[in-house]
Amino acid sequence: MRTALFITCLADAMFPEVGKATVQVLERLGQTVEFPAGQTCCGQMHVNTGYQKQALPLVERFAEVFWPYDAIVAPSGSCVGSVCHQHAMIAKRFGSPGLVEQVEAVAARTYELSEFLVDVLGVTDVGAYFPHRVTYHPTCHSLRMLRVGDKPITLLRAVEALELVELPAADQCCGFGGTFAIKNSDTSTAMLADKMRTVLDTGAEICTAGDSSCLMHIGGGLSRIRAGAKTVHLAQILAATREEPMVLGRAERQAEVHAGPEAVL
Amino acid sequence: MNAPVMLGLPTMPPPAPRGVGNLRGDEKFPAAARRALADTQLRRNLGKATTTIRGKRAQVVAELPDWEELREAGRQLKVHTMADLPDYLAQLESAVTAHGGVVHWARDANEANQIVIELIRGKGVDEVVKIKSMATQEIGLNEALEAVGITALETDLAELIVQLGDDKPSHILVPAIHRNRAEIREIFLREMADVDPALSDEPAALAGAARQHLRRKFLSAKVAISGANFGIAETGTLGVVESEGNGRMCLTLPDTLITIMGIEKLVPRWQDLEVFLQLLPRSSTGERMNPYTSMWTGVTPGDGPEEFHLILLDNGRTAVLADADGRDALNCIRCSACLNVCPVYERTGGHAYGSVYPGPIGAILSPQLTGIEDNASLPYASSLCGACYDVCPVKINIPEILVHLRAKHTETYASEHRVPSAEAAAMSTAAWVMSNPKRWTLALRSGRLGRILGRKRNVIGDVPLPLAKQWTDARDLARPPKQTFRDWWAAEHGGER
């Protein structure tokens, strides 16, 4: 099986540790992971902001770059959601019939990390070690678009020394929503405040999820109020082992606060 | 009915006209939301009410083993009806007429209001009773009647609270959801001439006061105005589903009944109610069955109104129907489940949407009825979390339509302006950079601004950039890493950099 990593543009630019962690987990499970250098972005930001036509070259690129692979894995429920639910729509509206077929075939082989681990590799215990109190936020696109269900929870339960605490009102959106966080920043912040409150109520030191975008929103809020809780991507928890534990707070690991794309402009 | 003769190219059907009705707000959603978010009482009232009703709905929905099949049946029935709408409307018209009713066709809000005014004038009265109806809110009927000296008395408890408080409804099912009982008591004491000054804020006492206030009106009213939840093409039967029984009074006591129904409220057969009467109460009030379901077919001598008028309202609906990617918004049965689960609605309330249709359904329906540019901020009033789609009893893919309308907006804007918006320019640039890995790699490497700004605490606090400010007002940004993932990969595994 030829497995490719789709890093997503956000993790590529801002959260390389999430990508490295994904590779580590997959390699530890005996997978050979390739990183097709031609990849860029799934185009979700364009589609969701109303620029569907501009997303076409990104959709074409995605299908072309990942076409040769048997499985494409991404550490993001949201981007996989876009590949699986939006690419065909864009192809139908602006592309050729051939493109529609191509994107549908590639989408069928594209998996969010927890889906790939549990459904494709059939693994629930990835041999991780993470001695922290953790709560899991099921991001909306993982929850309702991809329906990853309790796969991430199953993976977290198997992590040695990890204390998993349930997040109240977990299914409530954190308020990120891509450009929603900018265009409707007041409403977004109000939603964030409630999400932070439920996270802090659990007494967890770590809030984890399968999406860097939501995590940088929640983590950015927690950092701003000096809450004493952080956000860490699911892949990073699964990558940590007894031999190579994750040291929280080490600046170069960038695990503290998930940041926004504005910073790179 | 004669088939209309079409000559030449068909033109786009018109949107709901400006200057009448309640489909357009005075300001854009983010500004209106900002004010609503500061109203702590509003947020408390809404948070409480939506949480309660969400829980009730979830419970009664979980009882039905075939809920998903019911939803699919509801969806298919609606899709089928919309595909053959002209035929079903003609069927409805002849069935209603055959049973002694009179059918009027209203192209828009102005026409509908005018028809109602003339009918009421023909009866020589200046006061009418009303059942809660979204269609009449949409066309601004009360305002139109008031302008010609006719008083329309709302008989739904919540609608009455809104009317007496000189307020606007903020929810399609619970129009006064933004009010708590202390506020309601205060409104009653202020506005009801005959109320007991010792009125308490117990719900039963408040309902009792409203009942007394309304009872006399029911007995004296000559004309009633209603909406309809369903119109059955096959039989010409109209249906109203309610909780309080005031609707039943309006539908049976006055001599003349005028019903205003959007043309999308049709179902083909009597039997189809089997599906919708299971879907609607569970989705809306979280009840297995609503207390009152009234059905009437034309007129029945000696029983109920002697005169029945049905006004079929377009007001932009044909325009919605013309958009294959947006038309599912017409399938809505106004259950309000999507409002109750929406995290945006829960915090901003309904007024921020500026239209009688708030929440997720409003965000896809209002801009389509008015034409996208008159409500362009609404499709963006969503984080696309998808909770609405999950609960919708007729499976309207609201997030997908929101995304479609965003595109419609940017495309309309682009076609009307020679200079692209700043956002469009940024998006084009981003697409240009991202569609080529070399350009993308270079852009990532040169993106060092954030790192300089974030030197001190490893996070970026207040970034003095206009766009980033919206972000950093409430959230920190991490300093971008020294090395992007692709550079790390190239360094580790070799290969192209």
Ligand code: SF4
């Ligand atoms: S869109 Fe669906 S959930 Fe919302 S009010 Fe209409 S029928 Fe109910």
